[in-house]
Amino acid sequence: MSILDSVVIGAGQAGLSASYHLTRLGISHVVLDSDAAAGGAWRHRWDALTMRDVHGVAELPDDTPPPRDGQRANMAVPAYFAAYEKAHRLPVVRPVRVDRVEDDDGILVVHAGDRQWRARTLVNATGTWTHPFLPHYPGMETFVGEQLHTVDYPGPEHFLGKRVLVVGGGASAVQFLGALTPLTDTIWATRTEPVWRNDDFTPEAGAAAVALVEQRVARGLPPQSVVSVTGLMLRPQEREAERLGAYAARRPMFARIEPDGVCWVDGSFERVDVILWATGFRPAIAHLAPLHLRSAAGGIQLDRNGRGTTAVQDPRIQLVGYGPSASTIGANRAGRSAAKGVQRALSVAPVPRPVS
Numbered sequence: 049m050s051i052l053d054s055v056v057i058g059a060g061q062a063g064l065s066a067s068y069h070l071t072r073l074g075i076s077h078v079v080l081d082s083d084a085a086a087g088g089a090w091r092h093r094w095d096a097l098t099m100r101d102v103h104g105v106a107e108l109p110d111d112t113p114p115p116r117d118g119q120r121a122n123m124a125v126p127a128y129f130a131a132y133e134k135a136h137r138l139p140v141v142r143p144v145r146v147d148r149v150e151d152d153d154g155i156l157v158v159h160a161g162d163r164q165w166r167a168r169t170l171v172n173a174t175g176t177w178t179h180p181f182l183p184h185y186p187g188m189e190t191f192v193g194e195q196l197h198t199v200d201y202p203g204p205e206h207f208l209g210k211r212v213l214v215v216g217g218g219a220s221a222v223q224f225l226g227a228l229t230p231l232t233d234t235i236w237a238t239r240t241e242p243v244w245r246n247d248d249f250t251p252e253a254g255a256a257a258v259a260l261v262e263q264r265v266a267r268g269l270p271p272q273s274v275v276s277v278t279g280l281m282l283r284p285q286e287r288e289a290e291r292l293g294a295y296a297a298r299r300p301m302f303a304r305i306e307p308d309g310v311c312w313v314d315g316s317f318e319r320v321d322v323i324l325w326a327t328g329f330r331p332a333i334a335h336l337a338p339l340h341l342r343s344a345a346g347g348i349q350l351d352r353n354g355r356g357t358t359a360v361q362d363p364r365i366q367l368v369g370y371g372p373s374a375s376t377i378g379a380n381r382a383g384r385s386a387a388k389g390v391q392r393a394l395s396v397a398p399v400p401r402p403v404s
Contacts, residue, residue: 052076052167054390055158057149057335059140060088061108062368063173064129065383067138068109070171073391078165080158081142082178086133087126089177096203096227097121101285108132109380146174150338156364168364169390172336175369176329183327187305194322198329207232207322213310215301216326217242219280222295224326226286229294235318236298237310244280268343268360270330331370341365351389357382358389366390 054070056063059081067079083091099119107113111132114124133140144160149170151157158165180197188195194210196202198220204227214224217238228234282290289295302310302318309319333341333348341348341361348367351358359365366386369379 049164049166051155052078052165053394054169054171055080055156055165055167056171056173057146057158058088058173058175058369059083059086059129059133059142060090060173060175060369060379061129062175062379062382063088063171064132064138065109065380066171066173066366066368066386067140067383068136069384069387070390071136071138073387075387075390075394077139077167077171079138079140080144080146080160080165081140082145084143085126086130086140087122088129089175090122090125090129092177092199093122094201094203095120095122096205099124101223101283107380109383111135146335148335148338169366169393170364171366171368171386171390172333172370173368174332174335176331179330179332179334181328181330182325185302185305188323190307191305191323192307193320195325196322197325197327201324204228204231210321211235211319212322212324213237213318213320214324214326216328217280218326218328220328221326222280222282222286224324225294226283226289229289229292234289234294235320236294237301238298239301242280242295242298244282268345268347268349270345270347333367333370336365339365347371356389357386358393363389364393 053075054077056066056070056077056079059067059079063079063081067077070077085091097120099114099116099121102121114128132138144163147159147161149156149158152166156167156170158167158170177199180199182197201224207228208231211233212228213235214221214228215237217240221236221238225234225236282295300313303313304311305323306317309317310323311317339362341359343349343361348370349360350356350367350371351360351363357366357368359367366389368382368386
């Protein structure tokens, strides 16, 4: 079996960016994608989400993103990614669901069922979409209505005539309230008071937000999302929900869940038909566990004070779509940084013989 210079796991924006730069550097690699077609997490977004609704898709290297119009995002972005893979002849293999990555005497072995790839370095670009976070509250298993997470969101029409409790303090919760409140009865609950920003979200503001996440990964702490430190803003399509009081009536978290609603901390009861958990995601990195990359603080520490992509514990490993690059703000920069990191690792690593 031949030994590749690198394996990229994941073909979302960060993975494709990394592959583009690895190709430019002449580094032999494959990109393993768990989906059956191009598009990454965008393939699984709800039909009602249009390109006008999204926060923006940063262009891939040497390319132009799809326009911010009424196209469905779950069609426009996958088509954009597919065309990019073809135009740049990126070596994507799919569908491949990676189970684990192990070290075999200095060579990284990527296992996917009965298939495996061997490489000197690895770029992990698995993002967060496949690892939704659902907090546990007393009684949640007794609820007889619907409980949905962001990954399950079927679009606003599904909720007509239902009383919906939206849980979460991030951008997804704000978007759900914006879409649902003009159509049906909504309640908003968050763990902490939402932080709103009234100024323009400039490139400088985005860089400052990324820097806050970088500080955490530099210390080996589990990363927060970039969105969690940018603050919340209302877009024009959410102003009607604002007028109807959706955001002003925010409640602190409930104490427990009953079969037909929730009980607040003060003992009062609220009947609801649906609990929509907009509670975010965690990095999808369980397959890296055999490499023991986590620090004592619980996260994977990255180099260059959190601004790089190289795992401090093992410089052969690059992480993109993790921490500061887990959004379109930092994904392209991370792809280039990862390719440079792979190049550095290959320059110092001994070249083993191919396995016959």
